[in-house]
Structures are given as C-alpha cells and as structure tokens.
Amino acid sequence: MKEELNLSKQEIIDRLFHEDKNISNIFNSASDLNELREKLFDYLNNSERNLFNIYIHKYSDKTHILERNNTKECIRILKNIIRTENEELSKFSALNILFKIHNKDEKSINEVEIGFLLEFLFLIRGMNGKFHLTGTPVLSSNQITAEVRCKILDDYSKQMLNHFKNFKNGTNRDCIKNQKTVKNKILTYFSATEEDWKDYKWHLKNIIRDYKTLSELVKLEEDEIQGIKEAEKNRIPFQITPYYLTLFNENGRDKHDRLVRAQVIPSKKYCVNVTLNKTHNTDMDFMGEKSTSPIPGITRRYPNIVILKPFDSCPQICVYCQRNWEIKDLQDAGTSSDKMENAINWIKKNKYITEVLVTGGDPLTLDNKYIGSLLEKINDIKHVERIRIGTRVLVTLPFRIDNELIKILRRINKLGKKEICIMTHIEDASEITPDVLDAVKKIKKAGLNIYNQQVFTYFNSFKYQTCFLRKNLKLSGIDPYYSFNTKGKEETVDFRVPIARIEQERKEEARLLPGIVRTDESVFNVPKLGKSHLRSWQDHEVIMILKDGSRIYRFYPWESMLLLIEDYLYTDVPIYAYLKRLENDGEDIEKYASIWFYF
Ligand code: SF4
Numbered sequence: 001m002k003e004e005l006n007l008s009k010q011e012i013i014d015r016l017f018h019e020d021k022n023i024s025n026i027f028n029s030a031s032d033l034n035e036l037r038e039k040l041f042d043y044l045n046n047s048e049r050n051l052f053n054i055y056i057h058k059y060s061d062k063t064h065i066l067e068r069n070n071t072k073e074c075i076r077i078l079k080n081i082i083r084t085e086n087e088e089l090s091k092f093s094a095l096n097i098l099f100k101i102h103n104k105d106e107k108s109i110n111e112v113e114i115g116f117l118l119e120f121l122f123l124i125r126g127m128n129g130k131f132h133l134t135g136t137p138v139l140s141s142n143q144i145t146a147e148v149r150c151k152i153l154d155d156y157s158k159q160m161l162n163h164f165k166n167f168k169n170g171t172n173r174d175c176i177k178n179q180k181t182v183k184n185k186i187l188t189y190f191s192a193t194e195e196d197w198k199d200y201k202w203h204l205k206n207i208i209r210d211y212k213t214l215s216e217l218v219k220l221e222e223d224e225i226q227g228i229k230e231a232e233k234n235r236i237p238f239q240i241t242p243y244y245l246t247l248f249n250e251n252g253r254d255k256h257d258r259l260v261r262a263q264v265i266p267s268k269k270y271c272v273n274v275t276l277n278k279t280h281n282t283d284m285d286f287m288g289e290k291s292t293s294p295i296p297g298i299t300r301r302y303p304n305i306v307i308l309k310p311f312d313s314c315p316q317i318c319v320y321c322q323r324n325w326e327i328k329d330l331q332d333a334g335t336s337s338d339k340m341e342n343a344i345n346w347i348k349k350n351k352y353i354t355e356v357l358v359t360g361g362d363p364l365t366l367d368n369k370y371i372g373s374l375l376e377k378i379n380d381i382k383h384v385e386r387i388r389i390g391t392r393v394l395v396t397l398p399f400r401i402d403n404e405l406i407k408i409l410r411r412i413n414k415l416g417k418k419e420i421c422i423m424t425h426i427e428d429a430s431e432i433t434p435d436v437l438d439a440v441k442k443i444k445k446a447g448l449n450i451y452n453q454q455v456f457t458y459f460n461s462f463k464y465q466t467c468f469l470r471k472n473l474k475l476s477g478i479d480p481y482y483s484f485n486t487k488g489k490e491e492t493v494d495f496r497v498p499i500a501r502i503e504q505e506r507k508e509e510a511r512l513l514p515g516i517v518r519t520d521e522s523v524f525n526v527p528k529l530g531k532s533h534l535r536s537w538q539d540h541e542v543i544m545i546l547k548d549g550s551r552i553y554r555f556y557p558w559e560s561m562l563l564l565i566e567d568y569l570y571t572d573v574p575i576y577a578y579l580k581r582l583e584n585d586g587e588d589i590e591k592y593a594s595i596w597f598y599f
Pocket residue numbers: 313314316317318320321322323327360361362391392425
C-alpha cells in the first residue's frame with residue numbers, strides 16, 4: 001500500500017484502468033455516461049450474483065469466503081457510487097469524472113486528487129478479492145490445531161504489546177519526573193505553596209490563558225506560538241489549568257505530549273476558521289442543539305434522558321469541543337438560577353425522564369454549595385433514577401474531587417434506588433496521573449461508577465493507542481463507554497479521522513482485548529438525532545467519493561426501524577490525506593493498509 005501512496009497521478013490512473021480487464025473493456029466501449037452506467041451496473045450485478053454461485057468456477061473454487069464477503073461489500077459501495085440518486089444527493093458524479101479521465105480530459109485529471117483515484121483503485125481491487133495487501137496467510141480448518149491457534153493468538157498479543165511500548169501512562173517514571181519539574185516552576189512563577197497546589201480554587205484563579213505566561217513556563221513550538229497569537233488577536237478563549245500544564249513536556253513538544261498540547265492550544269487554522277465563522281455569522285452549533293432544546297438549559301435526544309446545562313465554561317477549553325460555540329472564558333461565564341429552576345420544573349413535570357446528564361461546560365467548575373443544591377433538587381424528583389455528572393475535572397483539575405463533594409455524591413447514591421455516576425473524558429493514558437488515581441479512589445470509595453467518553457481524534461488514532469488507553473482506564477477503575485467520531489466541523493478539521501479508521505480500530509485492535517476492557521461503543525453523533533453506532537452497518541453507507549477523495553456517508557438514525565425520519569449526509573476527511581499525515585509523523589502506514597476496505 002505504501003507503494004501506491006507514493007505513485008504519481010498518471011501512474012495511478014494507468015493502474016486504475018488496467019486493474020480489472022472487464023471494467024477496462026466497459027470504459028473502452030461506452031460511448032456516453034449513460035451507457036457506461038448501464039454496462040457497469042450489469043457487470044456489478046452479475047459479479048455479485050456469481051460470487052455465491054457454486055457452479056461458477058472463478059469464485060467457488062479459488063476465493064475464500066471471507067474475501068468473497070469483502071468483495072460483496074466493495075461491489076455494494078461501487079453500485080452506490082454510480083447510482084443516480086446518490087449523484088443527485090451529493091451533487092457530484094464520480095462516474096462522470098472517471099469517464100472523462102479515461103478519455104484523457106486534462107481538466108478532470110487536474111481537478112481530482114490522488115486520494116480520489118486511490119479510493120477507486122482499492123475498490124476495484126476489493127471487488128476482485130485482493131484485500132490482503134500484506135499477504136495474510138490462509139488456513140484451512142484441519143491446519144488449526146490448538147498449538148497453531150495458540151501461536152496465532154500469541155502473535156496478536158505480541159504485536160499489541162510491542163505497540164504499547166510507544167505510549168506512556170501518567171504514572172510512568174519519566175512522566176512523573178517531568179510533572180514535578182513543571183509543577184515546581186509553576187509554583188515559583190506564581191509564588192504559590194504546596195497547599196495552594198492542592199486547592200482547586202487556586203488553580204481556577206490562576207488559569208493560564210495568555211502567551212506570555214505559557215511561554216515562560218514551557219517551551220512552545222513555532223506553530224503553537226502562531227496559534228496562540230492568532231487566538232489572542234481574535235479573542236478566541238483558550239484556558240489551561242496549572243495542573244494540566246504539568247503534562248506538557250517542559251522542553252518542547254514530543255510524540256508523547258503532542259495530544260495534550262493539541263487539545264488546549266488552538267492552531268492558527270482553527271482560529272482563522274472560527275473567526276471566519278463569526279464574521280459570516282455561520283452557525284457553529286453542528287449538533288443542532290438549539291433545535292433539540294425544549295426550554296433553555298435542557299437538551300433532549302432520547303426517550304429517557306435529558307441533558308441539563310447549568311454552566312457554560314470549563315476549567316480548560318478543549319479545542320475540538322462540540323460546544324465551542326457556547327463555551328465561554330471562565331471569567332465571562334455565569335449561572336442563572338431562574339433558568340435552572342425552570343429546567344428542573346420541566347423535568348419534574350415529565351415523568352418519562354429517568355436520567356439526567358448534568359453537563360455544560362463542566363458543572364464541577366461550580367462550587368460545592370451550588371452543585372450540591374442542584375443535585376439535591378434533581379434527586380428529589382421521584383422518577384429520576386440516575387444522575388450522571390459529565391465532567392473533565394478528573395483530568396483537568398483532579399483536586400476538585402474534595403471531601404465535601406464526595407459527601408454530597410455519597411448521600412445521593414442509593415444502591416437499588418438511585419444512582420449517581422461520573423462521566424469523564426480521558427483522551428490518552430498519559431493523562432492518568434497519580435493525582436487522577438487519588439481522585440478516582442475517592443469517588444470509588446463513595447460507591448460511584450466512572451465511565452469514560454473518548455473523542456477519537458487524529459492524536460489518539462495511532463495503532464493500538466486507544467487499546468493502551470482502554471487497558472489503563474480499566475485498571476484504574478474507569479469503564480470505557482464511548483469513542484466519539486470527532487465532529488465534522490471545518491474549524492476542527494485537524495482533529496478529524498476518517499470513519500474507516502474508527503471502524504478499523506474497533507475490528508482489528510479493540511477486538512484483541514478482553515471483553516471487559518473493550519466496553520466502549522464507537523459512535524457517530526448525528527446532528528439533532530443522536531448517536532449512530534458505527535458497528536451497526538445498517539445505520540450508514542458510503543454513497544459517493546468526491547474529487548478530493550473524501551467519502552460522503554449517508555446516516556440513518558438509530559430509530560430507523562421505529563420511525564420514518566430524515567437521513568443525514570456527512571462528508572468525511574479523505575483517507576489518503578490521513579495516511580499521508582501519519583506517514584509524515586513517522587508511522588509505518590503499511591499497518592493501516594486495510595483501512596480502504598472499511599465503509
Ligand atoms: S471539558 Fe467538555 S465541555 Fe468543556 S471544553 Fe472540553 S469537551 Fe467541551
């Protein structure tokens with residue numbers, strides 16, 4: 001696969017039209033687009049029919065059933081792409097462009113990107129059963145003795161463990177040493193004491209939100225400096241807690257802290273895009289929350305659950321936050337008691353609501369008096385069985401989990417009657433530090449469960465990185481719950497990963513872990529309608545490939561068998577661009593070769 005990625009456009013075009021003799025003949029003989037479409041449909045339909053026909057020698061004798069199944073999928077996707085309905089939906093015809101490229105139309109050749117051509121090269125290979133690009137061995141059932149099987153399983157484990165060596169968790173000796181150094185620097189800088197450090201209010205008072213302070217505490221890279229300066233110029237809030245800054249490598253970015261830094265330092269591209277959105281009054285509410293909010297402070301997308309938002313800021317701001325349009329600088333944020341009173345009354349009146357997710361912003365930015373009284377009010381609603389607190393303080397400000405808060409949580413949590421639990425958001429194992437473990441211990445002692453929602457971004461999408469996170473979460477008493485596809489917002493394009501990569505990670509990496517560890521579900525959050533499980537093939541399909549190689553997905557909502565409701569079109573990031581970025585970051589992209597065959 002590495003070879004194909006480095007071919008010239010013309011070389012790929014040559015391969016593309018010589019990959020399948022029958023397809024080449026169809027392109028050679030078609031006089032116009034309609035004829036081409038008809039002939040291709042006939043050919044693909046026949047191929048599909050013959051695939052499982054025991055009297056057809058080509059497939060029944062030679063091709064493994066697993067390959068035939070993959071072939072069937074590639075045929076399905078190719079048929080999707082040449083369907084006129086999908087051309088109308090996506091306002092683009094990949095077939096038309098391919099037809100023109102085949103006829104040597106220079107303009108079309110110039111217009112398409114390599115990623116577009118590679119998608120079709122691999123699709124055609126796929127429909128010819130050529131999936132195992134790295135030469136996967138074929139075993140028949142009589143070859144699989146217990147010993148052979150053990151050897152295969154050992155190899156899987158070995159592969160995973162070898163990859164784990166690329167990552168560190170926050171209790172690693174080097175990480176602790178770095179944390180200590182940066183912490184001491186911060187204490188000196190702010191003339192603070194050990195006691196201050198353990199006080200979460202001290203951290204809130206000393207949030208780092210300017211270039212000067214940040215650059216005096218850790219070494220910044222040139223692109224980071226540009227991003228921060230652009231954020232300051234355009235008044236885009238960014239915030240880093242002194243605690244979280246200790247996860248930065250003091251002497252500059254390396255492969256272990258690039259994820260940590262990218263989460264909180266807005267890039268120049270992000271700032272430019274946000275500023276453009278603001279200038280053009282573009283609605284950044286990608287999830288359509290405004291239209292799923294029956295009254296201010298409440299969002300509802302599911303039968304039993306509502307989201308309650310008492311606060312619109314967080315101790316630190318994640319650049320890729322889906323609510324970046326409403327997350328304010330901590331200094332500008334506020335609570336409205338009227339809004340919360342009304343919201344709680346609304347929940348009280350709706351007996352179908354059994355679960356309240358208190359989120360925001362980060363509700364644990366609020367003090368114990370406020371949050372305690374709010375939780376008690378929700379607790380008093382008889383039909384509410386579960387309260388979930390969506391918070392990132394475990395990672396951004398673990399000292400916030402103080403004894404008073406634990407007392408409040410313990411009071412509400414009643415086994416068999418009412419559950420209160422913590423939904424946190426840990427992106428990488430390096431964020432699980434001794435301070436985080438101390439906070440987890442307190443929460444677990446109070447009898448609460450902790451669940452993790454990871455956003456699957458470019459920065460944690462490296463081979464086995466999320467497996468390493470799952471393993472460390474579970475060992476730390478936290479259950480992996482969701483892996484979210486990063487929202488398809490223009491300003492956060494640097495974080496986005498092709499859906500195919502999430503599917504590949506689930507199938508080829510997560511599947512190797514014990515079931516008790518891979519408890520998360522990978523999901524795509526469909527605006528207004530809620531989560532679509534990416535493992536559920538009925539809920540989405542590829543319908544088009546655009547000139548730049550990005551796939552258009554058509555999502556069907558989770559309730560598609562319960563209600564006839566609108567679908568949703570989503571344009572993904574190109575696989576080729578993703579692989580090239582990995583390659584530039586030193587990854588062996590051969591390990592990702594099967595990504596083209598996830599749809
Ligand atoms: S902690 Fe959550 S709500 Fe706050 S900025 Fe990060 S993702 Fe957004």
